[in-house]
Amino acid sequence: MNRRTAADDYRPIDMTRIREIIGYPTKFIEEKKSPSIGDFARRFIAHSTFYVFASVNAAGQVDASPKGDPPGSVKVLDPWTLAIPDRPGNKGIDTFRNLVERPGVGLLFLVPGVRETLRINGNAFVTDEPDLLRSLAADGKPALLATVVRVEEVFYQCGKALIRSHLWNPDLELAAALLLDGNFYCAAGAEMGDKAAAMGVNLGEVASTAEEHYGTTLY
Numbered sequence: 001m002n003r004r005t006a007a008d009d010y011r012p013i014d015m016t017r018i019r020e021i022i023g024y025p026t027k028f029i030e031e032k033k034s035p036s037i038g039d040f041a042r043r044f045i046a047h048s049t050f051y052v053f054a055s056v057n058a059a060g061q062v063d064a065s066p067k068g069d070p071p072g073s074v075k076v077l078d079p080w081t082l083a084i085p086d087r088p089g090n091k092g093i094d095t096f097r098n099l100v101e102r103p104g105v106g107l108l109f110l111v112p113g114v115r116e117t118l119r120i121n122g123n124a125f126v127t128d129e130p131d132l133l134r135s136l137a138a139d140g141k142p143a144l145l146a147t148v149v150r151v152e153e154v155f156y157q158c159g160k161a162l163i164r165s166h167l168w169n170p171d172l173e174l175a176a177a178l179l180l181d182g183n184f185y186c187a188a189g190a191e192m193g194d195k196a197a198a199m200g201v202n203l204g205e206v207a208s209t210a211e212e213h214y215g216t217t218l219y
């Protein structure tokens with residue numbers, strides 16, 4: 001469906017104009033990407049408790065999924081391979097559907113309190129190999145599935161984004177309270193409007209179910 005939106009009021013610019021404004025990186029930045037996971041990158045991944053997994057479908061639509069787990073849950077199998085566990089979720093499988101259609105992935109790893117981030121690009125597939133699932137266990141339960149990533153690029157991102165966002169500032173809990181003004185699921189679900197009602201969804205029940213799952217089905 002074609003519709004006019006605010007985006008139509010602006011014109012795209014080409015790479016020449018982008019470079020005129022941004023300029024060019026130093027040689028160090030230009031050549032910082034490595035084709036393999038080094039010792040410090042391995043330690044960074046071992047301490048990461050939150051990461052973002054980006055994938056793309058056959059139509060070129062991109063999806064970025066947040067992932068969180070205890071430190072060490074993502075396994076470095078060798079300098080060119082990662083294994084990522086899948087835990088109980090909403091069963092939407094957007095990432096898995098994308099990987100079946102196109103294997104390209106991008107990962108952004110964060111370590112609480114560290115301003116810099118680690119980025120890894122490559123391609124991936126999904127497996128149910130029992131030994132691998134057991135090695136990715138958490139809370140005594142094996143992973144439901146595993147994503148195996150063939151690493152192509154490894155590099156670090158400077159801390160400017162996290163500094164600007166004050167991401168690790170605990171005082172920002174106040175901002176979360178002001179945003180939610182109650183319960184996240186009720187606030188987010190209200191945007192669905194009549195769609196939620198048509199599906200017979202009770203937002204209060206969704207909120208209470210989510211809280212129950214947070215306490216009982218993380219793994």
